[in-house]
Amino acid sequence: MAYRNKNELLDIEGDLFGWDDESSISLTNEALERDAAAERQIELESALEHDEHPLHDEVELETEEEEAAPTSEKLLKREIRAEAVRRLEEAARTEADFSVVIKEWDKLDQNRERRERNYEHLRGDLPLDYQAVSEPKLIPRWMNDTAYRQMMAGNFLDILFNCPYEMHQLTADPFISRMIEELSDDHKEVLYFLSLRLWSATQLALAREQSDRNIRKLRKTIHKGLQRQMFDYLHSKRERGRSLTLRERQFIEEYLALEEEQGKDTVIRRENKNNRRKGKPPLATGTAEGE
Structure with missing residues (x-):
């Protein structure tokens, strides 16, 4: 399987969305x-x-x-x-x-x-x-673009670190920064384009010449590892008597509830807001009465 290099992967976004449409x-x-x-x-x-x-x-x-x-x-x-x-x-x-x-x-x-x-x-x-x-x-x-005005004002760090391999510099939390920095380059690319650029799994699969099923599986693996590290960190922080935010407490409660059901494969997924489609009833195989 052939992977694209870093420059091709970063420049492919413009080709996918067609930013140069004059009409x-x-x-x-x-x-x-x-x-x-x-x-x-x-x-x-x-x-x-x-x-x-x-x-x-x-x-x-x-x-x-x-x-x-x-x-x-x-x-x-x-x-x-x-x-x-x-x-x-x-x-x-x-x-x-x-x-x-x-x-x-x-x-x-x-x-x-x-x-x-x-x-x-x-x-x-x-x-x-x-x-x-x-x-x-x-x-x-x-x-008047936001990125250009931010750069001209001297706030150019967000622009320099807007990259899969430097995105750990975008957060001031040392634990989260170190956790993302320790990811492999392959995982950093998937996390960057799916979470920061908000690409869909199909778009990223097209850019990486992979199947969207493989991308979704890789995303689940990344989320499972990051969430486990975050849970251990927040749990130890609470054991030491440190205060937690409401969002952190909700994460711990939700993770503990899922851990009882899923065990070591616990991962919090985004909720699917669409109602599940009801399956059609199986076709009757018997003959009708009177035939």
Whole structure:
């Protein structure tokens, strides 16, 4: 069985998923342009509505003179008005009284909205990427990528260690780092692509020129060894009186429950969220009555 070298295995991801599809990129840019145009239209309509129906300062809580007052005076006035509103709420008994309370709260909301209006960007439910220029002349879009911005900020360790043979450097836990470092190169590759890159067993089998059944069997072997080491470490940690997190305690309880059933082959698998398919009943072999 022929294995691919390290460079071929690391570069094969782009071939599997087809990142260089020009048609998909053009369709994405067109969709972004349409959404950005719709967003600008909504902002224009909102601005026109504010021009036609402006909020009147005389019905708001604070006037321009009160806003220009020192901070201590404004805080004192706000505390007095808040106390007045609280007393109105406690004394309200009739429908007219509650209408007065609602009117006071409306004034508070109008004043808050007026303060925040200059700092709000009315985007609705659209993400920030929709306002990005499709082909900027100064700063290209690929510079907004998370990995590139992290590298330019000097946080390049995650990029350097994003490799099957250096991924043990990605964790600060010395036990987990040593446990992963002691794996063989073959096990590191399988663990990296299945757990970090989230490849499926079929994709990794295609890259390694193996069967997906062999990949799943190898994954089970890796998980069984790692989980056994983790259980022994956490169990000894608890015996020494060290505190454990909730997730660590749940792992110990689940592992102990499975160990009683499976013995030395204990391994915690991911739950299958799909319901098991019911088997069809066997076909009747006998003859019907009366034949």
